[in-house]
Amino acid sequence: MPELPEVEIVARSLSELLTGKKIAAAALYREKLSPAHSPESFAEKLSGKTIETVGRRGKHILLGLSGGTTLIVHLRMSGRFTLLGTGEENPKFTHAEFFFRDDERLVFEDQRHFGYMNIAETVRLHETPEIRKLAPEPFSEEFSIGYLKEVLRSTKRPVKEVLLDQTKVCGLGNIYAAESMFLARVHPAVEARKISPVKARRLHTAIRHVLAESIEAGLAARLDRSNIENRYFNGSTNGGWLVYDREGEPCANCGRKLRRIRQSGRSTVFCPGCQRK
Ligand SMILES: [Zn+2]
Numbered sequence: 001m002p003e004l005p006e007v008e009i010v011a012r013s014l015s016e017l018l019t020g021k022k023i024a025a026a027a028l029y030r031e032k033l034s035p036a037h038s039p040e041s042f043a044e045k046l047s048g049k050t051i052e053t054v055g056r057r058g059k060h061i062l063l064g065l066s067g068g069t070t071l072i073v074h075l076r077m078s079g080r081f082t083l084l085g086t087g088e089e090n091p092k093f094t095h096a097e098f099f100f101r102d103d104e105r106l107v108f109e110d111q112r113h114f115g116y117m118n119i120a121e122t123v124r125l126h127e128t129p130e131i132r133k134l135a136p137e138p139f140s141e142e143f144s145i146g147y148l149k150e151v152l153r154s155t156k157r158p159v160k161e162v163l164l165d166q167t168k169v170c171g172l173g174n175i176y177a178a179e180s181m182f183l184a185r186v187h188p189a190v191e192a193r194k195i196s197p198v199k200a201r202r203l204h205t206a207i208r209h210v211l212a213e214s215i216e217a218g219l220a221a222r223l224d225r226s227n228i229e230n231r232y233f234n235g236s237t238n239g240g241w242l243v244y245d246r247e248g249e250p251c252a253n254c255g256r257k258l259r260r261i262r263q264s265g266r267s268t269v270f271c272p273g274c275q276r277k
Contacts, residue, residue, distance in 0.1 A: 002075050004138070004171025005214035007059045010081065012219070014061065015054035017083055021100045022050045023065075030095035033110070034117040045069065045119050046098070057125075058134045058170045064122060072118045072130050073108075079115030082107045135170040138211055143170075148207075149200045152192040159195060160188040160268055163207075171211060175244045178268045180206040182243045187277045188261055188268040243269045 002010070026046035028039040037045070046065070053064035063071040073079070082091065084105055090097070091109040096117065098106040108115065120128045135151075136142035151168045152159065162168050163177040172180065181188055183206035186199055195203070242252050247260040251271040258269050 001077055001173050002059065003173035003176050004056075004059060004211055005176070005218055007056055007061060007075065007171075008215050009218040010075070011054050011056040011061050014063070014081060018051045018054060018063070018106065020050065020052075021102075021104075023047060023098050024101050025099045027097045027099075028095070029097070030110075030113070032113070033095045033108070033115055034119070036118055042096075042117075042119070046071065057131055057137070058166055059173075060130055062125070068122050070120050070122045070125050072116075072120060072125075072128065074116040074130070076110075076112070076114035076116060078112040079108060079110040082109065133167045135166060135168050138169070138171050138207055143204075145201055145204045148204045149197060152195050152200055152203075155192045157192055158189045158263055159186055159192045159203075160263055160266070162192045164266070169207065172207065174266055174268070175241065176207070176210050176214070178244045178270065179210045179242055181268070181275060182206075182270060183209065185274050185276075187275045188270050189263060190277050243271065245269065 023046050026043050028034055028037065028042040031039060034042055049065040049067055049069065051063055052066055053062075055062045055064065059074060061073040061075070063073070065071060084090070084107055086103045090107055093109045093111045093113075094107050095110050095113075095115065096108040098108075100106070108117075118128070118130060120130075125131055136147065148169070151162065155162060155168075157165075159181065160177060163172050163180065164174070178188070180203060184199055184202035186195060186203055243258055246258050247269045249258055250256065251258055251274060254271065254273045256271055256273040259272050260267050260269050
């Protein structure tokens with residue numbers, strides 16, 4: 001599942017390649033991809049529109065179109081975009097297609113079928129169910145230390161759950177939540193309200209750090225434009241994680257064996273020495 005940094009990379013790639021392009025025609029092949037629209041209305045709302053901006057809010061990609069509408073895209077588990085030229089075949093699980101005037105086309109493929117698209121009026125974007133409840137962007141001023149302290153202080157839920165809740169903290173998934181808690185020395189199962197001000201401050205710094213570092217790594221990784229893989233914008237970066245996916249390996253900080261804990265069906269690897277309750 002792409003988390004904020006991967007979605008940011010996808011959005012920046014799409015912005016570079018698509019800004020200014022006019023959608024000559026659009027096709028929706030899997031209706032559940034965009035439940036609010038029939039294939040006819042999907043095609044009608046997008047055809048003839050120019051892609052003016054490509055941005056991101058949380059894990060949603062936002063394609064700002066001429067005429068005041070925005071295409072909202074969530075990649076979920078396996079959604080990805082590919083820009084194809086004439087004579088190149090569609091991938092097996094192509095669920096939507098956007099044709100441009102220059103014979104290029106953007107294909108949305110999704111092997112796991114969890115992807116999601118919607119079309120909204122741009123001025124009402126902040127009122128849509130997708131965007132309305134999202135917490136502040138992690139790099140925004142609103143996401144202050146004070147904000148995070150207040151979020152943590154107000155709940156008995158385990159901190160890991162709070163970090164994954166997009167209405168509380170925006171953009172983290174299983175990977176960056178685990179990495180942030182390790183850097184901040186916070187135990188995944190500790191009650192959020194019991195986290196000390198010092199640890200809350202460290203967590204705030206850690207969240208921004210892991211996200212920023214991963215965006216940088218992702219940008220560096222796709223500098224080679226001749227590499228065909230760069231045309232697959234699923235954005236996944238193969239990071240060297242400190243704890244994620246490293247159960248049983250020694251902690252980079254103290255050398256103790258990293259352990260795995262399961263909470264509400266999601267697991268987190270952590271250091272029992274560095275991250276005490
Ligand atoms: Zn340790």
